[in-house]
Amino acid sequence: MAAAGASGISRGGTRMMKLLKVLGLSMAVMSAMTLAAKAQSVEDIKARGKVLVAMDLGSPPYAFTDANQQPQGSDIETAKLLAADMGVELQIVPTNGQGRIPALLSKKADLVIATFSYTPERAKTVAFSDPYSFTRSVIFAEKGAKISSLDDLVGKKTGVARGTTPDVQLGKLLPKGADIVRYDDDATTIAALASGQIDALGTADNRFLTLEERFPGRFEIKYQVDKYYLGIGLRLGNQDLLDYLNKWVAANMQNGKLPDIYQKWLKQPLPKLPKISEIGG
Template structure:
């Protein structure tokens, strides 16, 4: 297994070719070594990258305490591993670079498992799922992708939602990208745009911030499995995390966390991983 400079350069080149990591060449990735299971246990802390601008997966409450399903998932993982949790705030675009540059040991950030990303980083077995949809106010007549032509669709750069709308949008559709979900949500809630390519829970977050928006899903773009992201070199850690996910799907703890924050149980194809 290549863990040196050439191996990381190869991974970065592959990511650039598949369009998953725009701008990664600006990062200094030479000689970076990933933390594996023994190192994390020795340090007595696991660094987990979480997007705190993506409710209900993760956000901050009125006291600035991190909350959400991904936060509780990371807390449970750290507790079962017997180490402290260090939350590393990230954005959708930074999830892969944070693993490649050893800024985080794990990524628990509504991280969809895609073939492009799997060329660069490793994923656990799925622990949750997420839909990518086009949302708009209830009274807005949008039913198909053709209805988006000539309109502006807000999207968060580097997310699966952004990838889905970019691939499926017809010519003449204007995509306005922001760097994180928190900024995108604020843009829609404040009326900078009416159409949002996102996940259904984020539409609810907009309605909470601005009740007159009355956002709802209009077009289903895709359904994706969510995994815990790891550096490909962290093989022992991946083995432990896979076993942990299966155990906590089987005992219902991950399903309880998901239902608490999303209002519905995990899909059956996720729950089956624990059987």
Template sequence: MNRRSLLAIAASAACLLSMGLAHAADQDTLAAIREAKTIRVALEFGRPPWGFKDDKLKMSGSDMEAAELLASDLGVKLEIVEVTGPNRIPFLQTRKADVVLSTFSITPERLKVIDFSAPYASAVQIVGAPKSLPLKSEADLKGKRVGVTRATTGDVELTKKAKDFGVEVVRFDDESTNMTALASGQVDIVIQEPATLTAVAARNPQRQLEPKFIFTQFPVGIGLRKNDPALKSYLDQWVKTHMADGKLNAIYRKYHGTDLPAEIVKPTN
């Protein structure tokens, strides 16, 4: 083998080693969090009771309290990065946030591009509409206009079925806009979480809004970047610990008015 070949092999090996070391360093988010003494958590505040701002504009909600618990256990400062549903993954992938803790349903589509912790909660999406509309199943959505929040599980699941049922999917960029459209009559049917629909119904009694049926349900996890084993291991153990001591269930009950489903508290696998 001549000198030129040896130099080329050495250069290639050095390049691969450099790339490998850089990749490993890039993925050690847990170490970076501890070094910075801060965890940047992406959280959406237009989705009560998961995330919202109270009448004094204080950040609140079950996800907010869970984020505070996570930062406390890590012994670091909590830095909230405000997001909307559609930009949760982009903010994570572009490293504007370390994790996403924001009603993030674990779906096959999302698992292709990011990882999740073990489920810490469960998100139910229901069909909501005025009492005068007789809706009992998905088949009753045929030919109807249905409002969804863009990039949520409700949007994804309805889009899959829209052609079969002849549904017109009306997308809004955030939860508040979706629910404003329902309250004002811009749309008469939405896919939404029960607590959000209940709150909007209470503020708009003339609309006589009510839940019709469960449309879909997904476990909710903490989103993190792919190939980040130390952080994933920590988050999985963190969820397991606080499922066992009841802290995550207590947070969920405080804001959602019910306990976590048994399959989330004590998973079979």
């Protein structure tokens, strides 16, 4: 009996050792996978030969498709410049306002260049480079509309692109009785304003260029809500990539390439931009 018991213990010990080895190997593999996911670097992107950039192609003049179905706009030129300086191909990952952060977190994209304004809330989930561009959040409406404050939107419908800064912001600021209507992108929201489905539009100030081109003299900015700085979004923990992007932004601010892109598409000079660390909450 004693011998049989010793043999059973021996067999049990052997099985336990095998199980521990399997568990140890599995944990090592999982750990390696986790590190690989977190440790995306500039060299990783260069080794792949392409940079995957999430972009909102329904957001003129930042990003849109022209009559030949070719991507155009200030964000498109910014992304092309970055890819060229990295020595890799640009691969656009189409998204919209609400899809920008998920595109990063799901690893469908390495970066977001899509009128992605820095906010403290977003910075809890993703990282931002120093700003490369600038925008104001405003309210547009028909020239004859009597709107000079957010209180004047009570009893009216204000359209926004879902997941954008104006969506989040106006959702908090609009007074009781002011309705907010959400659409998938800016192009759809502009169409809703033009057709009279909504009374006002909450968006970036430079949408005026699109409105004026399509509907000359019909709409105007009624109210400025706030101003925002646009950065390049990336996943948290990629310090190597973040350092590269900050140096890239600084160099292309100094050589004038980023200000030239802004002037070309936004028809106004790019103001002096702060570092991301200088932007208050």
